[in-house]
Amino acid sequence: MDANFYEQVYEVVRLIPKGRVTSYGAIAKALGAAKSSRMVGHAMVYAGSATPKIPAHRVVNSSGLLTGRFHFSPPTLMQEFLEEEGITVVNDKIKNFKQLFWDPLQEL
DNA sequence: ACGTTGACGGTTG
């Protein structure tokens, strides 16, 4: 597989530390495609089929909202994983998102 | 080949 945009997305997502989260836009921007944040989301769809497994539950939108929870089985699994890592989720939204936010641009 | 959809983000009202 070529060094595709998706591969880079997966690479960054795997680098997300446990108990931390990031946003699609941040990843897109880190890959130099800030305007193609949607592509990051599409890459996450592939994440379910990709190997090794991608911790997609650590990726949320810019508001810290679990917009893609319905892609999990069951849809509540995403929140379950986050809370299991010590992240508090209220109303499908990450609490203290600003503090838990992991910026790939700052780390890479 | 074409139109629609969408795990987004930012701006405007």
Next chain:
DNA sequence: CCAACCGCCAACG
């Protein structure tokens, strides 16, 4: 704070 709109571009039917 909430709703509507736009841009951006790959994937799907």
